[in-house]
Amino acid sequence: MQMIKIEGVSCAEQKQFLEREIKDYLIRRFHEDVDSKIELRIETNEKALDSYSIQMEGPSGSITSNTFVGLLNGWYRYLEEMGVRFVRPGKDREVFLENVDLNKKMEVELSPAYFHRGVCIEGADSFENLKDFIDWLPKIGMNSFFIQFENPYSFFKRWYEHEFNPYAKNEPFSTEKAQEMSDRIDEEMKRRGIVHHHVGHGWTGEVLGYSSKYGWEKGLTLPQEKEPYVALRDGKRELFDGAPILTSLCFSNPEVQKIMVEKIVDYARPSRCRLFTCVAFGCPQ
DSSP: OEEEEEESOOOHHHHHHHHHHHHHHHHHHTOTTOOEEEEEEEOOOSSOTTOEEEEEETTEEEEEESSHHHHHHHHHHHHHHTTEEEOSSSGGGEEEOSSOOTTOEEEEEEOOSOSOOEEEOOSOOOHHHHHHHHHHGGGGTOOEEEEEBSSSHHHHHHHHTTTTOTTSOOOOOOHHHHHHHHHHHHHHHHHHTOEEEEEETTHHHHHTTOOGGGTTOOOOOOOGGGGGGBOOBTTBOOOGGGOGGGOOBOTTSHHHHHHHHHHHHHHHTTOOSEEEEOOSSSOOO
16 A cells, blocks of 8 residues: 655645656556555755755655755655666656665665756757656756747757758648747646756847747848947947847947846746846857
């Protein structure tokens, strides 16, 4: 009989997700009729965020953390000690080792070495790729994911339109479909307590009136009234390589400073994600 007690988790969706994960892995690692009594709880303490404590003996015991994603990190770490290996994203890529003592006693106290432990989206991604990857992150001790731009349109577009694969037929895709997928990915992160890093590159284009949704779009021409907002380069104020995302702004212009701050604050106000800014051709600050 399984007895699962979860305390300190205020979000009902997260609580239900954690309970489903516990039940699923207890059956897969042990068996359907395993006798188990597990307590997982969030406790406020002075330790580093996502610290966790594991006190388990076989399929029974307790795991505590000061965050929800830390609780997940602790649960998956316990499963590793029980011989589960999260080799790659996707449950079909998980390995359950044999000849493991499933009744051993385990005591683990861990505080992560880094506050930010995550990955930035890159390349060409399908919705399923990204969903499986988000699910995999807390299993390997991670706590965050960075979606560049306002949504992952550029990365989804590469996949579904097969930009780099001449042997695959393009699939119907649109900005609306990208936003719908992006919203679903946001829910997957929320369900796991993943820290959501957002935007980064794109703020400069927003100041000039171009949406960050379209990533590295090129071949554009800067309207004359926007020229004072762009940094002077080789005696000219124009888009760098015709791409708003690569263009530096003229930050000595007080109007640029004002618009930039307003854009970021307006975007962040209803959001709980962590924002990054890239104000020139270079890395996020």
